[in-house]
Amino acid sequence: MQSMDKYVMPSVSQRQALIRDILSEQAVPNQDRLGALLRARGVKATQATISRDLRELGVVKGPGGYQMPAAPTRKRLRGLAATGALERVVRQYVVSVEESLAMVVMRTGPGHAQVVALELDRTPPVGVVGTIAGDDTMFLAVKSESDRGAVASAMREMAGLEVSP
Numbered sequence: 001m002q003s004m005d006k007y008v009m010p011s012v013s014q015r016q017a018l019i020r021d022i023l024s025e026q027a028v029p030n031q032d033r034l035g036a037l038l039r040a041r042g043v044k045a046t047q048a049t050i051s052r053d054l055r056e057l058g059v060v061k062g063p064g065g066y067q068m069p070a071a072p073t074r075k076r077l078r079g080l081a082a083t084g085a086l087e088r089v090v091r092q093y094v095v096s097v098e099e100s101l102a103m104v105v106m107r108t109g110p111g112h113a114q115v116v117a118l119e120l121d122r123t124p125p126v127g128v129v130g131t132i133a134g135d136d137t138m139f140l141a142v143k144s145e146s147d148r149g150a151v152a153s154a155m156r157e158m159a160g161l162e163v164s165p
Helices: 012-025 031-040 047-057 084-093 113-122 145-159
Strands: 060-062 065-067 074-077 080-083 094-100 103-108 128-133 137-142
Touching: 012 031, 012 047, 031 047, 060 084, 060 113, 084 094, 084 113, 084 145, 094 145, 103 113, 103 145, 113 128, 113 137, 137 145
Parallel strands: none
Antiparallel strands: 060 065, 074 080, 094 103, 103 137, 128 137
């Protein structure tokens, strides 16, 4: 049995900084591997703690494993503010955007709708009142018809599905 003496109990911010460092250095496919990398650096953390840290850091899991989100810079896109993380996941995963009554319907490849919906929930575009995501489809509820058009257009542009004039 290992002695706890070799492990340190850093603060939450220190542990999260270490996780950021690890993810910036290498691809990490799962939480078990991240736990092993933390232990190799003298930090023991439970799976629940790692999961909470990843969520608080805004880490997303893509095909290559866990990734830190892009820096939270904002830019204007057809009148809507967008973060770098939102723009990155929309461009990477969204394959279609359609308008329907009081919502915008976005489709991704299998298993990617949740990643995009998470970023939409973190930084909802103006006019979006909520999201629902399945495996490969998201529904964005919007406040009005004009919001629906603006949101759909902005999402298409972020996804590279239409060329800006």
